[in-house]
Amino acid sequence: MTTATKRIDALDVLRGVAILGTLGTNIWIFTMPFGGGGEASAFDVESVLRFLANGKFLGMLTLMFGIGLELQYRSALRRGMRWPGWYLWRSALLLVEGLLHYILIFEYDVLMGYAVTSVIVAYLVGRSDRAVRAWMTTMAALHLLMIGAATAAAFAGGTAAPDLGTIGTIQGTWFDQVMTRIKEPFTYRIESVFIIPMSIVMFLAGSRLYRAGILENSTRGAALRTRVMVVGLGAGLPLNVATSFTHPALFLADRYLAAPLVAAGLIALVTAVVFRLGEHPGVLRTALTNVGRTALTSYMLQNLVAGLLCYSWGLNLAESLASARPWWVIGAWTAICAFLMVSATLWLRRFPRGPMEAAWQWAYLKPQPKRQSPREKIPA
Template identity: 60%
Template sequence: MDGNRIEALDVLRGVAIAGTLGTNIWIFTSPGGPADLGGALWQAGTAQALLTFLTNGKFLALLTLLFGVGLELQYRAARRRGLRWPGPYLWRAALLFVEGLLHYVLVFEYDVLMGYALTAVVVAYLIGRSDRVVTAWMTAVGSLFVLAVGAGTAALLASGASPAGGVAGTLFTEGSYLDQVASRIEFAWAYRAEAVLIVPLGIVLFLLGARLVRAGVFDGTERGAALRRRLMVAGLGAGLPLNLLTTLAGPAWFLVDRYLLPPLVALGLLALITSLVRRDAAPGPLRRGLSNVGRTALSCYVFQNVVASALCYGWGLGLAARLDRLRPWWVPVAWLVICALFMALSTLWLRRFERGPMEAAWQWAYRLPRRQARTPARSGSA
């Protein structure tokens, strides 16, 4: 940690954004589009199962942990400045919800920002509570979450069914952009069902991310290094093999494979990447590119989904249908090209601007109420 800045955070955010696309790219490149969530991740074939295993759920969990880390750092900054908490943070959460809503309606059915905004409101009131209160919340919400996942998995195993997707048919291969927007509005009840799981899982992972900061996971001390080693053993030594088993076990294990084991793997990834960053005194092109993506994470998250939509859907280039016979091999290539594109674009953008385009707009909206509140005072004094 350098002052109040954690060096590894930008790289971690960049990895999380690229990894999230690594899951979503299978949905974009499926002819069924986002409507075929289950089918896109579990089509027949060991090769695709192994490729989806690399990203499914793990980087979503990592991104969720990082939101918790960020919330803890904002809480500390507010306390240092003597500001009321949660105070303006609730406005931040409201803006995040609006951003997520627009992203959902205009771009992508499985947006996570709306769920994060709701989670942030709950956690904002818990972040400064005692360890006992926080532990009680994590235990209660986590237990209910595990029971829900267990019950859902048991139901899938008993019925032999696969997790249902959204709207099937030719909407994403032949439908227009406005047809897809209308579908997101009409079938919001189906597409937003994942948020039911994201919010309770997010509460646990937000609080866990905050606790990791307090435990010193990003510190250069021996205590921090020891904690990272334990997380790598648990997440990569135990969680990763178990996650591979659930991936190969079939679609009935979808809930465990996407929501239960990936957070454990994400803890190992967080520890591994942080350790690598701390050891790398001379960052290379890959680390710099990931760091720049992390600094423009919101912009990259939204715009990479826009680019993937334009490449894959029928209203764009229609590659999902045209290259379907080449699945699964063309999908990682598409992911790599989009990631390389946004590493380059974010690097070029940050040479001229301090923030990404979405970040700058978001910052303007965040400061707007305070500017409006000061305007009458200046006018009155004049």
């Protein structure tokens, strides 16, 4: 198997891990009897489980979007297409899909924020390393300032930092929930706006990590993965533990400072494991790969299934099994993950891509213009 093929394998596994890990965060929202993220006491079972997922897989997904944008940029250069040019249509499609997902399925959709970020980063990805570093430094400083100000206010007020949307919509009919999301966009979209500076940094970091070889099965790639694991897991994980369990007012620092560092370490670790396993993936890795190949479908489907299980217009398990937390939540997450892995595997046996991916392919590629500019050199 070629290195290029192995890169694609690693990318799909990473997407699969990020998608199922994101459900590990969202499942606690779906399963709260009255919606929202809720609070858990330090060191109880639920708080530890929520710590394992909180922010880390959102960070992985954000870095993966940056890698995906870099791949789109390279593809456009190879075909001699003007950049960002037609890519902006891709961002518009993502925004529409995110909007529909937000209104019809889940109030904490991430696709809309990624669509906005992708437009900004599309104009930056091809610029010089110096310009990219300047943008990353500026956006990181802005993000730190926002987190610092909110955390200081939380300490001064003697309360925990807000969960950026703690009013759930679990009660009422499906139509009631839809109308609530339409009427209260500030409540449910504030996180997407708040994390745009962080997302810009992480999109650009994903792009540059790809260029540096983090997905390469090579000596260069292995050395880079080791460095990223040292920073992301060696330094980021202890910081993540401290911000999670020392004081509730550190919530924002936990989710939006420490967790993204751990996310980078996880990308390096998962990629290293993929290459270590070689050409014999096994059942679990194959299933994760298939979820990664149907990432958009799986992301939307997992939230739809969770809503059917938990919300009052579905089976209403969040209320009827409230006394069984956190154990039934673990079971729900495991069952949904198993369902996604099996369904993705069965679907891909008959079709080359997932249903949402197929619709995306049709909408994005069918009206695509022919080559518009001379080919540019693809960055190393």
